Amino acid sequence: MLRSFLRLPRVQGGVHPKGFKSDSSTMAIEKLPLPERLYLPLRQHAGADAIPIVKPGDKVLKGQLLALAPSEISAPVHASSSGVVREIALVTAPHPSGLPAHAIVIEPDGEDRWLETGVSGSPYDVDPLTLADRVAQAGIVGMGGAIFPAAVKLKQGAKHEIKTVLVNGAECEPYLTCDDRLMRERAADIIEGARLIRHILQAYRIVVAIEDNKPDAIAAMREAAAPFGMVEVQVVPTRYPMGSAKQLIQTVTGSEVPAGSRSTSVGVLVHNVGTVYAIYEALSFGRPLISRVVTVAGDCVANPRNIEVALGTPVKNLIDACGGLTADPKRLVLGGPMMGVSLASLDVPTMKGATGVLALSKAEVPRAEESPCIRCTSCVDACPMGLLPLEMASRTRIDDFDGADEYGLKDCILCGSCSFVCPSHIPLVQYFQYGKGQQDAKRTAAKKMDYTVQLSLAKQQRVDAEKAAKAAAKAAKKAKKTKRVKPTANTPNTLSDTEKSASADSNVEVKTEDQAL
Secondary structure, eight states, rough: OOGGGSSSOOOOOOBBOOOHHHHTTTSOEEEEOOSSOOOSOOOOOSSSEEEEOOOTTTTEEEEEEEEESSSSSOOOEEEESSEEEEEEEEEOOOTTOOOEEEEEEEEEOEEEEEBOOOSSSSSSGSSSHHHHHHHHTTTOBBBTTTTOOHHHHHHHTTOOOOOOOEEEEEEOOOOEEEHHHHHHHSSHHHHHHHHHHHHHHHHSSEEEETTTTTTHHHHHHHHHTTTOOTTTEEEOOEEEEEEEEHHHHHHHHHHOOOOOOOOGGGGGGEEHHHHHHHHHHHHHHOOOSOOOEEEEESSTSSSSHHHHHHHHBHHHHHHHHHTOSSSSSEEEESTTTOOOOSSOOOOOOOOOOHHHHEEGGGGGSSSOOOOOOOOOHHHHHHHHTOOOHHHHHHHHHHOHHHHHHTGGGGGHHHHOOOHHHHOOOHHHHHHHHHHHHHHHHHHHHHHHHHHHHHHHHHHHHHHHHHHHHHHHHHHHHHHHHHHOOOOOSOOOSSHHHHHHHHHHHHHHHHHHHHOOO
């Protein structure tokens, strides 16, 4: 039964950008043909780069492991199709800087042959932690753009009492409709994936949260959830950034996640619908994350639509599949217009967190020249985290990052609401991205220094231990020598006791013979 919005707590802040969703939301998902080359970056996730286990010339099958995760906060990389590894080289990364990143380059053979998975039986008969390990081995990360390894969240959740599995179907970013189409077309699979997550976490219930501007998705998900009493589809107001985990939790449950804490602290674990679908594929069929649905939209795109694309496919191929560009875009974006990253070119690969590819015209990117802050506090009203963006920005400008932290820089979710409403067109979110980056670099340097000190201390301890061991061995050897009995030159002590006795008897016999004579 639909809950009334009046019963829900009012979420602070947020904005109402125009949706621009109608063009792509009406088009069913289409599968994109394989490109001539697949470029699979070794980092498509939060954490350390994956470590390659293949070399140029190796033949690989679809779904085969190509690179291992070096730590828990990482994710492995798998082949998106069968073919031959041509090289491990630097490619243009999907980042505003255009800096290169290491990637495994595969030339598909056109056969698209799967690696034998060997998965059998029901996943509900498998131990929950084993299922979480399978999610890790499948390389699944947050598909809503966060790209945080999904298995880490599942394992953290297993340490807490999780009451609610919250499936995030809000999709509040303008233009993006990939989650909308996924819920319409694969609702039963998403519900099954959510039930598997509930099984892993031993949670009480499942709530699928969908914004009220997606009536078809709501209907499809409700129909799929109807047979399961523990699954509820809840409609939430259309308001950006409703898709942010903390805002969604507060809207759905009424609980506020404390600053610096995770959602598990209030008994909730959140996963995007795309992530849930990938978990279903991994646990039911043993398929790793090697493809995803991407929205291709914007005024400069001839035919906006949603495309299921093999990871590693160049962005240019996605644009071409939608009829190409009708004009030179003012801005190319990977992701949504609010939190996505600008691209310098189309020669970048599609990655796990790529929710959209947008080619925006000049009319869609209104940008007036920046002017001084007028202290209107519009950014304060818009901030969903209740922060003071103007104070954070003023301190970040002068590189006072600790001062910015005191005003909540660490709690900023970089949603861009403050920049969206600023009448002075100050790029506030860019300041916060810069400040967060500097603070991360500072923390990384401090950790590196601590690690170096630990290594130095450990080396000194080893050296001291070796010196002590040598000194002890030398002392023991000397003590052993002093205890040894040394014979003198006048009384040689070379005969055994038996020999000494025999010698004595012989002397007695000689003397007796002499006396007889």
